[in-house]
Amino acid sequence: MSDISLNIACVLTDRTRPLFDGRVSIEGVHLNPVPGEPEEIFRRAVREATYELTEMSMSSHMLMTAQGRAHYTAIPVFLSRAFRHSGVFVRTDRGITRPEDLKGKRIGVPEYQQTAILWMRGILRDFHGIGVADASWHTGGVVTPGLGERLSLDLPRHISVTPVPAGETLDSMLARGDLDAVISTRVPTCVDDPAKPVARLFPDYRRVEADYHRQTGFFPIMHCLAIRNDVAAAYPDLPAKLFRACVAARNLAIAEIGLVNAFRLTLPWPMAVLDDVRRLMGEDFWSYGFARNREEIATMTRYSQEDCLTQRRVAPEELFEASTLELVA
Numbered sequence: 001m002s003d004i005s006l007n008i009a010c011v012l013t014d015r016t017r018p019l020f021d022g023r024v025s026i027e028g029v030h031l032n033p034v035p036g037e038p039e040e041i042f043r044r045a046v047r048e049a050t051y052e053l054t055e056m057s058m059s060s061h062m063l064m065t066a067q068g069r070a071h072y073t074a075i076p077v078f079l080s081r082a083f084r085h086s087g088v089f090v091r092t093d094r095g096i097t098r099p100e101d102l103k104g105k106r107i108g109v110p111e112y113q114q115t116a117i118l119w120m121r122g123i124l125r126d127f128h129g130i131g132v133a134d135a136s137w138h139t140g141g142v143v144t145p146g147l148g149e150r151l152s153l154d155l156p157r158h159i160s161v162t163p164v165p166a167g168e169t170l171d172s173m174l175a176r177g178d179l180d181a182v183i184s185t186r187v188p189t190c191v192d193d194p195a196k197p198v199a200r201l202f203p204d205y206r207r208v209e210a211d212y213h214r215q216t217g218f219f220p221i222m223h224c225l226a227i228r229n230d231v232a233a234a235y236p237d238l239p240a241k242l243f244r245a246c247v248a249a250r251n252l253a254i255a256e257i258g259l260v261n262a263f264r265l266t267l268p269w270p271m272a273v274l275d276d277v278r279r280l281m282g283e284d285f286w287s288y289g290f291a292r293n294r295e296e297i298a299t300m301t302r303y304s305q306e307d308c309l310t311q312r313r314v315a316p317e318e319l320f321e322a323s324t325l326e327l328v329a
Contacts, residue, residue: 004235008053009034009041010225014253014264015079015246015286016055024249026241038080038223039110043150045072049228053242055079056226058319059115059309062301063151065318066310072226073321075239076290077246080223082185083209084116085123088201089174089188090181099128099201105180108138108170111149112161113309115300116185119220122303123212132307133158138179140164142186143171155308174198210280218296219281224319232321239321247288247329254286288329290320 010016012035018024020033034041034051042057044050046064049071056072064070090096096105102124109117124130137160140146145167155161164173173179175190175198182188190196202208213219225246227239256264257274267273277285287293297316304310317325 003028003030005030005032006052006231007032007034007050009036009045009051010055010079011036011038011041011223013079014256015250018249018252019245023252024245026245029238029241039147039150043147045226046150052228052231054226054228055223057113057115057150058221058224058297058300059113059118059304060151061224061226061319062304062314063113063309066304066312066314070229072228073232073239074224074226074319075243075246075324076293076320076327077225077243077288078221078223078286078293079225079246081219081221081286082116083205083212083220084120084183084185085202085208085212086200086205087116087185087187088120088181088183089191089198090201091174091177091179092197092199093177094180096181096201099124099130102128102130102181102201103134105135106138106178107135108140108164108173108179108182108184110142110146110170110184110186111139112137112153112155112307113149113151114185115222117183118300118303118307118309120183121307122299125303125306133160136160136162138162138164138170138173140168140170140173142182142184142188143169145169153309159308213281218299219285219287221293221296221300227321236323239324240327243288243324243327243329250286250288250329284329289327290316290325291328 008031019031041055045054046060121132170182171188171190174182174188175196190198257270260271263270294316301314305313
């Protein structure tokens with residue numbers, strides 16, 4: 001393959017920085033980094049197919065694949081993973097002391113289709129008996145007004161999804177009591193206001209999330225790396241090269257956590273945290289590769305159908321470039 005130049009839009013993290021700064025290179029490929037925040041990157045990718053390579057919302061990728069209009073195919077590199085029990089915030093004056101108390105409540109979310117929200121709705125359904133129709137969903141920006149759903153949705157009438165009024169935020173509505181709860185990847189500022197009756201539903205969220213991992217084996221996937229279809233077709237050996245490069249970048253990031261001559265993270269005990277994670281989740285705690293993650297991805301496609309985001313159950317294999325399905329990290 002002759003030298004090619006490709007834009008790659010990603011959040012700048014320890015897992016992507018080695019690709020951006022040249023410590024990990026790809027033979028015959030020059031990467032042009034486009035760092036940004038997920039909301040902006042995803043909106044441009046799904047609406048305009050702006051980037052040749054992009055970090056991609058798994059929920060949006062499932063939705064577009066089910067509709068047969070995906071401009072991208074995924075590589076089994078999961079650039080963002082996160083447990084999400086920490087992101088459920090509730091009014092403490094509404095009798096909400098356990099997840100089951102969310103039934104019948106008004107819940108604010110940034111977007112109905114957001115992957116983090118997909119996971120929490122699925123967890124509420126699977127573990128606490130709260131179905132998607134058992135609450136009303138109110139979409140908007142958390143601390144600044146939102147831009148609406150990045151992809152249009154066609155939901156059945158029994159699912160109540162309403163945008164918040166123009167200019168409003170989930171933070172202010174939760175603080176006033178116009179919402180009973182908010183599920184978000186960003187922390188509402190009212191949580192830190194002692195005058196507001198707002199708190200996390202799971203105050204001991206690290207223990208709850210660790211227990212969830214012990215029960216399921218999952219470390220919830222949020223984002224994948226995606227390659228635009230025309231680029232994948234033009235350079236059939238590129239997906240595998242990208243996979244191997246991303247594995248090398250991830251391995252560098254994990255190795256740096258363990259360096260103690262000069263801490264690479266602004267934390268006092270990074271090695272102790274790494275040891276704790278390995279004891280709970282094993283050496284391959286941030287796993288790449290399709291086979292290793294197939295069960296988790298199948299759970300996501302089930303959640304997407306149960307939430308009526310997709311009209312059919314997408315097979316996990318449909319989401320990924322065929323030549324990457326057998327790759328292992």
